[in-house]
Amino acid sequence: MISPAGLLIGGERIVESSAGTHDHIYPATGQPNVVVALAGPQDIDRAVANGWEAHRAWMSLTVDRRRDLLIDLADLVHEHLGELAELNVHDYAVPIAFAGTAVLLERFLRHFAGYVDKPHGSSTPVNGSFDINLIEREPYGVVAVIAPWNGALAVAASCVAPALAAGNAVVFKPSELAPLAALRFGELCVAAGLPPGLVNVVPAGADGGDALARHSGIRKVHFTGGGATARKVIAAAATNLTPVVAELGGKSANIVFDDADLQAAATLAAHQGPLMQSGQSCACASRILVQDAVYDEFTDTFLARIAEAKIGDPLDPTVTFGPVIAQSAVDRILAAIGDAAGQGAGELLTGGRRIGGELATGYYIEPTVFGDVDNASELAQIETFGPVVSVIRFRDADEAVSIANDSSFGLNAFVHTRDLARAHGVARRLEAGSVWVNTFSDMAPQGPYGGYKQSGFGRTGGLEGLHEFLQVKNIRIGMR
Known part of the structure; x- marks a missing residue:
């Protein structure tokens, strides 16, 4: 004590x-x-x-x-x-x-x-x-x-x-x-x-x-x-x-275009999504939008990054993934995962369970990823506030912006592309208080931070x- x-x-x-x-x-x-x-x-x-x-x-x-x-x-x-x-x-x-x-x-x-x-x-x-x-x-x-x-x-x-x-x-x-x-x-x-x-x-x-x-x-x-x-x-x-x-809160969209650095984008998506504070962050990028041409390659790389996370004692400096805040959060998050699976919101690609063994008394939930998620589903629309993310396909920039903006939230958005004109044009169209291009959400005292909509x-x-x-x-x- x-x-x-x-x-x-x-x-x-x-x-x-x-x-x-x-x-x-x-x-x-x-x-x-x-x-x-x-x-x-x-x-x-x-x-x-x-x-x-x-x-x-x-x-x-x-x-x-x-x-x-x-x-x-x-x-x-x-x-x-x-x-x-x-x-x-x-x-x-x-x-x-x-x-x-x-x-x-x-x-x-x-x-x-x-x-x-x-x-x-x-x-x-x-x-x-x-x-x-x-x-x-x-x-x-x-x-x-x-x-x-x-x-x-x-x-x-x-x-x-x-x-x-x-x-x-x-x-x-x-x-x-x-x-x-x-x-x-x-x-x-x-x-x-x-x-x-x-x-x-x-x-x-x-x-x-x-x-x-x-x-x-x-x-x-x-x-x-x-x-x-x-x-x-x-x-x-x-x-x-x-x-x-x-x-x-937020339900931030993380848009990955086909010309992005997929290795860097996957690393950011893992940490900005389910890993950072176990997804318990208003800045969590829980909707990952990936262009069709690179969907499979990105998803494989993204899942590999998540698999590399070390789960354990938060005081261990090598640990990168910890528990959620309370038993009530465990119950709520597991219920949301169960509902998503039962409603066919997407394909469960990894995770979805409470972690047992030496960590059984703590409030640990596996990093959880659903693929080919329907953006109209509760999984994509309701803030889970846990280590649960959705991967969603899109065809072109117009559809990406439409999906990203189809949310009652608007705190952050993320864009990955090597095309400066595309990055600027998409960022201008996104309904979010902060747009981060090829980078993490890194609050700075010089930059205003806050949300749109709810x-x-x-x-x-x-x-x-x-x-x-x-x-x-x-x-x-x-x-x-």
Whole structure:
């Protein structure tokens, strides 16, 4: 067992909370490894109050000092990259070879620290007047950031970093299923010299999340997760007409044209599909569209790449495939596989079963691939959020775009081709917030990230992501 995980409010750890505790289960073994304190409404009240006090302290500092403190925090994160990676593994059993999202956190902190002392506003002439017309961007004050279990540090990077740079305090709610890395990040914020309470970390279940979203002291909510929960968050935030940004799920298309580097495309498809976080990622490319002429060659290479994956203990640096998050996820994913097979959605090419033997107590499911899948099937239309992907044939670019866009989601899309004109033309036609050509989905602080359609609204990263945490004020000064 790891030491009990308490809340972090006002710079202090709180083990006794108003909503009791949760026994965190390590997905690789199915055994408990930590007791997590859960935030209830009283704890949320305290976190928001501390946030407002810290926000005022933060804004009383010079821009140079705030910038330097964020750089100090990035330095401290860098010093603890190994520790944060191990906590990620303990949180949700992601293989340690891919657990380094703290590197992303450091990059985002350094990037957005550079915006603290840059002008955000503008001045424009007013027609027919000598008045001074100022357009300024100001922080909201205290914002809520609600993270999913599969990427608390990635959300800290893409949301907490720009929120702080914009001048806000943050009440950061990680899932009770994966709170450890987020809590350690909160401690590093205090150690770096940020005002206590500028980043409060409150692991919570559904009740705590509801209390946070509907709290009158929260001025904006940034939610990352699934569509069903997003509807509940938006409904709770509507109590006070609090604006919400939502980054939601996906059913991303990965289009492989006949002129692509098939070896590289197959490697990317394996890792961006069933292998990366066992398919438990909003960026999972779970619909692999392959042009007829290379369908068989690509599929053989793709299956070979999957067969090379090493399955085992996530703390082993050579392991590339780990478990899913919980027994409930195992049940849901196996049911989806069974339904797909029963409905004739496609041909099961590999996988489809729970892994036994030495891994039987953990939540391991074989990487699963269906071939010749009907894009109208539930398998191709509903987000599985597990190591299950569909391979779909297409004839030409028009059909590829049509199939790719035939989805209620639109977070990511991927294109593999050596033809620059084709790549650009197809990318322009795809209904997705991000299109990755011949590369993995690699979030960068310079690039805005977010979805179309039911994959959400609003952006993280880039100036667009910074502006999500700033509100616009117009000041008109009469000169006559």
